[in-house]
Amino acid sequence: MPAQTFRKLPYRPRDAVRTRAGILAAATAAFAAHGLGGARVDEIARGAGVNKALLYHYFGNKQALFLAVLEEVYANIRGAEAALELETENPPEAMERLVDFTWEYFLEHPEFITLLNSENLHRARHLKRSKQVRALHHPLVDRIGEILERGIARGDFRADVDPVQLYISIAALGYFYLSNAHTLGTVFDRDLLAESEKEARRRHVQDVVRGYLRPVVLS
Amino acid sequence: MPAQTFRKLPYRPRDAVRTRAGILAAATAAFAAHGLGGARVDEIARGAGVNKALLYHYFGNKQALFLAVLEEVYANIRGAEAALELETENPPEAMERLVDFTWEYFLEHPEFITLLNSENLHRARHLKRSKQVRALHHPLVDRIGEILERGIARGDFRADVDPVQLYISIAALGYFYLSNAHTLGTVFDRDLLAESEKEARRRHVQDVVRGYLRPVVLS
Amino acid sequence: MPAQTFRKLPYRPRDAVRTRAGILAAATAAFAAHGLGGARVDEIARGAGVNKALLYHYFGNKQALFLAVLEEVYANIRGAEAALELETENPPEAMERLVDFTWEYFLEHPEFITLLNSENLHRARHLKRSKQVRALHHPLVDRIGEILERGIARGDFRADVDPVQLYISIAALGYFYLSNAHTLGTVFDRDLLAESEKEARRRHVQDVVRGYLRPVVLS
Amino acid sequence: MPAQTFRKLPYRPRDAVRTRAGILAAATAAFAAHGLGGARVDEIARGAGVNKALLYHYFGNKQALFLAVLEEVYANIRGAEAALELETENPPEAMERLVDFTWEYFLEHPEFITLLNSENLHRARHLKRSKQVRALHHPLVDRIGEILERGIARGDFRADVDPVQLYISIAALGYFYLSNAHTLGTVFDRDLLAESEKEARRRHVQDVVRGYLRPVVLS
DNA sequence: CATGAATGAGGCTTCATTCAT
DNA sequence: TATGAATGAAGCCTCATTCAT
Numbered sequence A, B, C, D: 001m002p003a004q005t006f007r008k009l010p011y012r013p014r015d016a017v018r019t020r021a022g023i024l025a026a027a028t029a030a031f032a033a034h035g036l037g038g039a040r041v042d043e044i045a046r047g048a049g050v051n052k053a054l055l056y057h058y059f060g061n062k063q064a065l066f067l068a069v070l071e072e073v074y075a076n077i078r079g080a081e082a083a084l085e086l087e088t089e090n091p092p093e094a095m096e097r098l099v100d101f102t103w104e105y106f107l108e109h110p111e112f113i114t115l116l117n118s119e120n121l122h123r124a125r126h127l128k129r130s131k132q133v134r135a136l137h138h139p140l141v142d143r144i145g146e147i148l149e150r151g152i153a154r155g156d157f158r159a160d161v162d163p164v165q166l167y168i169s170i171a172a173l174g175y176f177y178l179s180n181a182h183t184l185g186t187v188f189d190r191d192l193l194a195e196s197e198k199e200a201r202r203r204h205v206q207d208v209v210r211g212y213l214r215p216v217v218l219s
Numbered sequence E: 001c002a003t004g005a006a007t008g009a010g011g012c013t014t015c016a017t018t019c020a021t
Numbered sequence F: 001t002a003t004g005a006a007t008g009a010a011g012c013c014t015c016a017t018t019c020a021t
Helices: A002-008 A016-038 A041-048 A052-059 A062-082 A091-108 A110-121 A133-154 A163-179 A181-188 A195-213 B003-007 B015-038 B041-048 B052-059 B062-082 B091-108 B110-121 B133-154 B163-179 B181-187 B195-213 C002-008 C016-038 C041-048 C052-059 C062-082 C091-108 C110-121 C133-154 C163-179 C181-187 C195-213 D003-007 D015-038 D041-048 D052-059 D062-082 D091-108 D110-121 D133-153 D163-179 D181-187 D195-213
Strands: none
Touching (some): A016 A041, A016 A052, A016 B015, A016 B110, A091 A110, A091 A163, A110 A163, A110 B110, A110 B181, A163 A181, A163 B195, A181 B110, A181 B133, A195 B163, B041 B052, B062 B110, B062 B133, B091 B110, B091 B163, B091 B195, B110 B163, B163 B181, B163 B195, C016 C041, C016 D110, C041 C052, C052 C062, C062 C091, C062 C110, C062 C133, C091 C110, C091 C133, C091 C163, C091 C195, C110 C163, C110 D181, C133 C163, C163 C195, C163 D195, C181 D110, C181 D133, D015 D041, D015 D110, D062 D091, D062 D110, D091 D195, D110 D163, D163 D181, D163 D195
């Protein structure tokens, strides 16, 4: 009840930047929890502590707001990723770091998963309109390519690896597990989100990627 | 089954069964296309060529209908899977068959993916109520376990593999690619659903699984 | 309060034709009173004693409902007009009847005027989509043409009259007076809608039309 | 008018007058295009290049702004009319000039028509509050009365003409044609706003007024 | 078994207007 | 004088569901 007190009293920010960010945050939460169609504009406005009309003033409509959210979460993950130290002497270690980062990012940002699922249900209709998002991903592919090259040169990795395929697989192994944890947990009767299970999955994913990348030995 | 039957015209028995199946088919299509929240009861009824009230008569409400759809698609995939010949002499080949089957099933049954995504958005709320679905999955885990055992015994596979983790990974590598093809295709600027790309993915998935399962060689 | 009683109790018609007509009537009243933009769907539904959703079920949207109203009022005026006995021996008398009818119709159907004004504000956007309305007006032009021909032949009328221009003038003299009675009354400080004034206008319109149609005498 | 004036930059005096006029012009355009209810305060402010709050500062509210617009357009038409040279030796010529002026004014000021229609939809609620508008119209009636008197005295005109009725008819013949051009054009399948049609209408209106005013000849 | 008619609740969006500076 | 930020009220429309036959 104190929160209310703060919101009701003269805490109307009148700070466009902060208000906009607040709306975006509330929208991210709502879209993540219920999907684009399931989220309620009313709830978002309430969550941001503003009037619905203001939301429309800033973002135009629900779909544009959804796109803004998508662009932000993409910028966030790629931003965090960019901060990784991957240009190490040791390509397998770099790869391990990338795998760990990806798994942990999904784990700590469940909204990323639901948001992308929702966008895919709509066949990426919104994202396709984005002008920034493509550019965000070139560096990622380049960096993975460089790690692979160095690793192949050193004999750490097998030679025939497509960086995009590899990245999709790294993501897939974590994303699918988390995205579908509820149905998988139900049908396999196993609490996949228990801490120990999550740690087991992390190791499994590392194993799969490492195992796959091992050079092929001819007997 | 008196005179009425004749007076009221083509009242073939089993109509009820067929009508029910028609509704289920229309519902599958609608839920797959738009998700649970996005599908319209009106559209389902129209698609099945029946009155909305009849749909309620048969299934009670939208959510129960959704669960019926889920149960059906799970039964379908597990049924097709069960028909696979995996008890071969050659465990790597059996594994390859399972991987191919899984990839191809997802490819040919895109509804399976959207339906599960939708159910996961709802944290498997409906599926948890199902009494049949769990039983459906025991054989799957058992069979994978058997293949692994035989393969390990023969030195085909590494020794530390959890069948459930493995199955989740096999599914993940295909499912995520297809489920997120639209966003991935957009951000990587690549048509992941082109025939050649799909075939490349199939090979990649095989490579990953085979690579992972290779016994660990100590130098 | 008895009306309510009837509406609230099992007087849900379940008679599609009657319900539809009721909605149309309520819509006519509302659009006439407030224009297309000013009328409220809520008010229309309440006026018809039905739920808003039903209105959308029958008419699709507000604009389609507006068009349905327009088509109905046009059909009504042209229908009433068609019932006039104009094929008399005496063309001036026929003309007089048409003038009187037109004036009185506008007087007794003020909704016709506001509806058309509203549609003209929208540049006839809705009416242009109508398939029926054009056909409705051919007979009118033909009949006026015939009266004129006979009158000219008999020396009752001047010779150079375009039937469409004439009809527009006959309508104009009454329509504008009634349509703009409020502003005209205000600026000229005169109650143009008093009974005596209306009767005076009727005579004036007859005078103008008769005066105009008189054959031109060369001195 | 101290230092501030120089510090705050181009604060020309009389800006207020110009700003007000700009708002009025934008409002006239918007109300003419969409009616009172259909016009958007936002659009008016944008059109005037000012902040919405300023508009409220100057005019109080939308309805008061609408009244201001009405008063201006009435002042404009009566002002232009007053500049006509009607006190000629030749009453029929004076009448012809008035008819031409009226027609042409409507033609060149379509906003006048839509604004009055909108005000009449509201039963002249705003205009009735105006203190200036009534006074504006006395001279008009007087002048028409004088022309009529002189013409009757000279035997140019019939004797029983009410100046207000006559003016209303002169206005009606042009106003209704233009106001309802879209619906009339649609139902009669004729482009009433083509240049040739407009010129034909002008001549027709002149014919009707002249024909009506001709003295009644007793055979 | 099957249907057409009807509805309550709620969703997205718009808009005139006011506030704080 | 002028502004950008913010809002309450309401408008159009949709949707899952029920009723009466």
